[in-house]
Amino acid sequence: MRDDIRIVLVGDGGVGKSTLVTALIKETFVVNVQAVVPEVTIPPEVTPENVTTHIIDTSSKGADHEVMEMELRKANVVCIVYAVDDRSSFQRIHEHWLPLLRMQGINLPVILVGNKVDMRDEEIGQATVLEDEVVPIMNEYREIEICVECSAKALLNVSELFYFAQKAVLHPTRPLYDAREHMMKPKCTDALVRIFRLCDTDGDGVLNDAELNEFQRKCFNTPLQHRELEGVKEIVKASRPDGVTDTGLNVDGFLYLHLLFIQRGRVETTWMVLRRFGYGDDLGLREDYLCPELDVPPDCCAELSPSGYAFLTEIFKRYDVDGDSAFCPDELDSIFSLSPGMPWKHGRFPESTVTNAAGYVTLEGWLAQWSMTTLLDYKQTLAYLAYFGFPGDNRDGISVVSRSHTSGSRKRRKGSKMQRSVFLCYVVGASGSGKTSLIRAFAKKPFTHDYNPTTRTATTVNSVDVKGSEKYLAMQEFGPYDTSVLQSRRQLECCDLLVMVYDSSDPNSFAYLTNLRNNYSLDNVPVIFVATKSDLDYVEQRGDQPPDIYCRELKLNAPVYVSVKDAQIASVFQRMAAITRNPQSVTPALLLSRPHAWSAARIIGVTALAGVGLVSTFAVYHAIKYWWTSVMHSRASSSTYSIPKRNEL
Numbered sequence: 001m002r003d004d005i006r007i008v009l010v011g012d013g014g015v016g017k018s019t020l021v022t023a024l025i026k027e028t029f030v031v032n033v034q035a036v037v038p039e040v041t042i043p044p045e046v047t048p049e050n051v052t053t054h055i056i057d058t059s060s061k062g063a064d065h066e067v068m069e070m071e072l073r074k075a076n077v078v079c080i081v082y083a084v085d086d087r088s089s090f091q092r093i094h095e096h097w098l099p100l101l102r103m104q105g106i107n108l109p110v111i112l113v114g115n116k117v118d119m120r121d122e123e124i125g126q127a128t129v130l131e132d133e134v135v136p137i138m139n140e141y142r143e144i145e146i147c148v149e150c151s152a153k154a155l156l157n158v159s160e161l162f163y164f165a166q167k168a169v170l171h172p173t174r175p176l177y178d179a180r181e182h183m184m185k186p187k188c189t190d191a192l193v194r195i196f197r198l199c200d201t202d203g204d205g206v207l208n209d210a211e212l213n214e215f216q217r218k219c220f221n222t223p224l225q226h227r228e229l230e231g232v233k234e235i236v237k238a239s240r241p242d243g244v245t246d247t248g249l250n251v252d253g254f255l256y257l258h259l260l261f262i263q264r265g266r267v268e269t270t271w272m273v274l275r276r277f278g279y280g281d282d283l284g285l286r287e288d289y290l291c292p293e294l295d296v297p298p299d300c301c302a303e304l305s306p307s308g309y310a311f312l313t314e315i316f317k318r319y320d321v322d323g324d325s326a327f328c329p330d331e332l333d334s335i336f337s338l339s340p341g342m343p344w345k346h347g348r349f350p351e352s353t354v355t356n357a358a359g360y361v362t363l364e365g366w367l368a369q370w371s372m373t374t375l376l377d378y379k380q381t382l383a384y385l386a387y388f389g390f391p392g393d394n395r396d397g398i399s400v401v402s403r404s405h406t407s408g409s410r411k412r413r414k415g416s417k418m419q420r421s422v423f424l425c426y427v428v429g430a431s432g433s434g435k436t437s438l439i440r441a442f443a444k445k446p447f448t449h450d451y452n453p454t455t456r457t458a459t460t461v462n463s464v465d466v467k468g469s470e471k472y473l474a475m476q477e478f479g480p481y482d483t484s485v486l487q488s489r490r491q492l493e494c495c496d497l498l499v500m501v502y503d504s505s506d507p508n509s510f511a512y513l514t515n516l517r518n519n520y521s522l523d524n525v526p527v528i529f530v531a532t533k534s535d536l537d538y539v540e541q542r543g544d545q546p547p548d549i550y551c552r553e554l555k556l557n558a559p560v561y562v563s564v565k566d567a568q569i570a571s572v573f574q575r576m577a578a579i580t581r582n583p584q585s586v587t588p589a590l591l592l593s594r595p596h597a598w599s600a601a602r603i604i605g606v607t608a609l610a611g612v613g614l615v616s617t618f619a620v621y622h623a624i625k626y627w628w629t630s631v632m633h634s635r636a637s638s639s640t641y642s643i644p645k646r647n648e649l
Contacts, residue, residue: 003044004052007165008071009113010097011081012089013060016115016152020081021057023152024162035059049166072106076169077145079111079161084149085119090133098141107143109168113161114149139180145173171268175283184259187283188270194338195277196254198389203318208248219276232257278386290383292395300400301494302378303422304371308385308397315388316366326360339387343373343380352460354444364463365443372461372474374398375422403496422472423580424494428482429501430512434532437564438501439475442573447565454479464577471577475499486520497579497586498527502547504561505536511543514550523589526579529559535566555591 009017021037022030042053056075058068072078080097082089093112101110112134138144145168150157173179176188184192199207199215207215212232213223224232236253237244243253261269278289296302304312319335320327327335336342344352352372354365361369374381378398385394401420427435431453439460441447459476478485485491500516502509513529516522529551541547548558560572584590 002051002076002170004054005166005169006054006056006071006074006076007079007162008056008058008075008077009079009081010058010068010072011060011079011113012083012086012092015081015083015086015089017081018057019152020113020115020150020158020161021055023155023158024055027155029153029155036064047166048163049170051166051170053162053166055162069104072101072104075106075108077109077111077165078106079113079165081113081115083116083119084114085116090114094137094140098137098143101143109145109172109174110141110143111145111161111165111168112137112147114147116151116153117149117156118151118154142174142179167268171271172281173262173267175281176267176270177262182263184255184262188258188274189255191274191277191279191283192255192258192270193251195273196251197338198277201318203321204247206245206248206250207254212248219273235260277389285386290386291379292382292393294378294382294395294398294400296378296400298493300402301420301422302374302381302398302400303420304367304374304381305397305399308370308374308381308390308399309367311385311388311390311397312367312370313363316363324360326356326358326362327366328358328360332361335388338389339384343384344369348458348460351440351445352443352458354462368461368463368472371422371463371472372459375424375472375474376459419469420580421470422474423496423577425473425475425497425499425576426485426495427475427477427499427501428486428513428516430503430506430509431480433501433503433506433509433512434564435477435501438499438530438532438562439477441564441567441569442473442475447567462573464573466574466577466581471580473573473577473580482516483520486516486522492522492525495525496583497576498522498525499530499576500527501530501532502541502559503533504531505533505539507539507542510541510547510550514543523592524587526583526586527554527556527588528576528579528586529556530572531559531561533563533565534561534568535563554588556586556588 009021011017018033018035018037019030021040022033025040036059037057039057040055042055044050044052047053056071058064058071060068078101080093082093084090098110101108114134134147138147146164148157148161148164150161152158176184178185196207199211199218201211201214202208209226209229212229216222216224233244233249233253236249236256240253240256243250243256249257258270258273261267274283278285280286294302315335316327319331321331321334322328332342342349349369350359350361350365353369354362356362370381382394382398385397390397403420427439429435432451436452436454436458437447439458442462443460444462454477457476457478459474461472461474463470463472465471500513502513529547531547543550545553551558560570560575562569562572579586
């Protein structure tokens with residue numbers, strides 16, 4: 001809501017514009033006033049609406065026409081003043097002033113001000129004048145909010161005039177009410193119906209006393225006493241008996257209550273309700289309400305918080321009308337009618353997540369889908385938390401957590417205590433290698449022999465249990481766009497695990513992966529190789545190295561062989577989830593930069609061998625020394641000497 005208002009007064013000369021402004025300021029009637037009173041600024045603390053108010057007087061003289069036009073362009077509301085004792089000034093309203101505003105393209109609320117009411121002939125009643133003369137003009141010019149009759153001389157309705165001008169800006173009637181048809185406008189009705197549904201927490205179509213009290217507390221910060229609640233229902237019942245049931249107020253009664261507020265000049269009450277639920281002056285949900293600013297640093301990502309999961313679980317149970325623990329299409333339509341529509345229309349939902357045998361989204365699949373959505377586009381989740389009526393600040397439904405440490409460029413964010421639970425996996429491989437079947441199996445979808453090439457990005461999500469902790473994996477397949485993703489540094493930074501898939505029955509399939517690795521810098525991305533179609537005959541892969549040797553050279557485990565057709569998955573998804581706990585163990589750049597594990601052992605072994613060699617050499621030296629001494633001793637005692645044979649040594 002705005003914090004300042006500019007009220008511009010226009011009208012023929014002598015109708016009392018300047019006198020009205022002076023009477024407001026001085027709280028007394030001043031006979032001789034300036035022709036044009038300088039701009040008056042009223043501080044917020046002295047106004048009922050707590051806004052700074054600027055009041056601008058204007059002159060109707062031709063010489064001052066440009067100044068008046070400039071002020072009109074800056075105005076928020078226009079007061080057209082006429083004198084009730086001057087017939088021509090009244091006629092000029094629809095002959096000159098209202099057409100002038102339209103001609104200049106000024107689409108602002110207008111207040112008709114009948115001044116000098118103290119000068120009216122007493123034989124002509126106020127009601128007669130308003131009904132016979134003013135109402136037809138108001139019906140023709142819908143920009144007119146209200147007509148106020150006042151008297152600067154008698155200080156009658158002077159402050160009320162400017163209060164109504166403030167209300168016309170802050171709480172305009174036009175967006176809510178069709179004065180000609182005497183009914184609320186469709187956008188207002190739609191907004192109030194949505195608010196009713198959000199407040200109907202038990203989904204029975206009636207606001208009971210507890211729900212009405214919670215609505216009252218949320219909007220006006222005060223509860224209603226029992227007799228007050230009964231009084232509200234009696235007011236509605238008096239004119240709309242079908243708007244009240246034995247248990248409370250239904251949607252027709254709720255709408256009628258707001259119609260009464262508007263018709264009785266309490267339009268600010270309806271606006272308070274609308275704004276409390278995030279609506280702006282155009283009756284659309286405000287951007288700052290849907291997507292308030294949330295700081296997500298580059299080394300962090302967004303996930304649903306515990307309160308976010310709890311709220312989405314509650315929403316699921318509320319709209320699961322048949323109680324079968326799954327959302328059928330009608331139930332999905334019902335919940336998304338609170339919003340502009342389902343956010344996954346262009347995706348493969350509900351194929352992208354867990355469903356029951358009938359293809360209906362289960363609670364597990366519902367939470368998984370929102371987990372994936374939050375990771376990929378947290379702003380969308382923020383908006384839908386607001387659409388669904390998240391209590392309080394919808395940012396409380398989101399947690400900002402550090403990304404896993406996967407390379408030297410990624411460091412755990414200080415102060416982040418929450419462990420990540422949602423991870424993004426890129427699934428790449430040659431066409432026909434079985435990527436789609438693999439990610440369908442992850443969402444517990446049955447195998448199909450039909451081959452439909454992936455033409456656009458497809459994502460599937462499910463949860464995996466890792467040592468008692470639930471992790472969500474969002475597996476993203478890009479079809480023909482593998483290369484555009486892999487050459488994007490920003491997109492690779494978002495990847496937690498690169499799943500490289502090849503067809504073990506196709507001799508050319510693995511070469512596609514090695515070419516990708518040769519052409520793009522992928523060594524800093526955690527990776528796992530998956531060989532599909534293991535139920536078919538194994539063929540040798542063409543290339544410089546077979547897959548197991550290639551993986552060994554990267555210090556990775558050998559490829560995991562799976563057969564989606566035979567449901568032989570080899571716990572591959574559990575392996576992927578486990579990798580997220582220690583991504584360094586499958587990141588080639590880190591593995592290749594470490595000293596070989598066997599190098600230290602070899603050094604120790606060589607050292608030990610060298611030690612043994614020294615001992616042996618020392619022993620041989622002593623043996624030779626002993627033999628030489630013996631020979632020399634024998635030579636000294638005998639005249640003959642013979643070199644001993646090899647077997648004698």
